[in-house]
Amino acid sequence: xxxxxxxxxxxxxxxxxxxxxxxxxxxxxxxxxxxxxxxxxxxxxxxxxxxxxxxxxxxxxxxxxxxxxxxxxxxxxxxxxxxxxxxxxxxxxxxxxxxxxxxxxxxxxxxxxxxxxxxxxxxxxxxxxxxxxxxxxxxxxxxxxxxxxxxxxxxxxxxxxxxxxxxxxxxxxxxxxxxxxxxxxxxxxxxxxxxxxxxxxxxxxxx
Numbered sequence: 359x360x361x362x363x364x365x366x367x368x369x370x371x372x373x374x375x376x377x378x379x380x381x382x383x384x385x386x387x388x389x390x391x392x393x394x395x396x397x398x399x400x401x402x403x404x405x406x407x408x409x410x411x412x413x414x415x416x417x418x419x420x421x422x423x424x425x426x427x428x429x430x431x432x433x434x435x436x437x438x439x440x441x442x443x444x445x446x447x448x449x450x451x452x453x454x455x456x457x458x459x460x461x462x463x464x465x466x467x468x469x470x471x472x473x474x475x476x477x478x479x480x481x482x483x484x485x486x487x488x489x490x491x492x493x494x495x496x497x498x499x500x501x502x503x504x505x506x507x508x509x510x511x512x513x514x515x516x517x518x519x520x521x522x523x524x525x526x527x528x529x530x531x532x533x534x535x536x537x538x539x540x541x542x543x544x545x546x547x548x549x550x551x552x553x554x555x556x557x558x559x560x561x562x563x564x565x
Contacts, residue, residue: 366465366481371488373497377404378464381501384509386467398506401513405523407496410511412565413528417535418499420559423456427491431457431482457482460498499523503541504534518546532556 369378384400391398407415419426425433433455454462461481466474485494504514511523519530526534532553533546546553 363477363480366477367484369464370461370481370485373464374489374493378497378501381464381509382467383463383501383503386469387503387507400507400509401517402509403512404500404510405512407492407499410496410499410523411526411531413560414511414515414523414526414531414534415495415499416560416563416565417528417531417556418502418538419456419495420563420565421532421535421556422459422538424559424563426456426495429455431455431486455482456498457485457494460494460501461485463498463501463503502538504537505541508541528557528560529553532560 380402384402388398388400390396423433425435433453458478461478462468462474465481466478489497500510500512502511503509504511505517508514508517514534515521515523515526515530518534519526521530530546533549535556536549536552537544537546
């Protein structure tokens with residue numbers, strides 16, 4: 359286990375300069391398609407953060423991690439709210455940060471386990487230390503899953519709206535951000551209410 363953790367930490371250091379060619383989620387989806395004998399076509403094009411619309415960046419932060427620039431990898435306030443929502447049966451989104459989601463996407467896939475959570479907990483501070491906020495956001499936006507075989511902002515924009523991540527508009531950005539919790543089940547054109555909430559959060563955050 360220590361060897362695997364060390365390898366993951368080294369890969370995080372390398373990710374400061376090297377764009378990941380694949381992730382644990384990519385490999386998981388390929389394996390699932392092979393096991394179930396289903397077609398699988400992967401769309402994944404890594405683009406620099408400067409080529410992703412600020413509206414898109416802000417929509418994702420507003421939807422997934424509004425305190426992204428304030429915390430150091432863990433948003434304890436959001437975790438507390440998520441736990442309270444769980445107890446009341448009204449959970450909207452989890453308390454995980456973009457940094458936590460990035461680590462999970464890169465190394466652990468979509469599965470859940472105590473061991474995975476423990477390893478993630480120790481790798482998140484490494485990611486914050488060696489990558490910095492700008493690179494974490496760039497990596498997350500490029501590796502996040504946005505649909506069947508669709509990974510990253512550029513692929514998502516072209517798949518859903520036939521435009522580039524640079525040119526996507528504010529409403530489209532909010533709709534894409536709205537499907538992130540369940541990208542294989544949700545569709546942007548059906549996310550009217552939640553995308554509206556995201557747009558309001560963006561305004562409250564000054565974007």
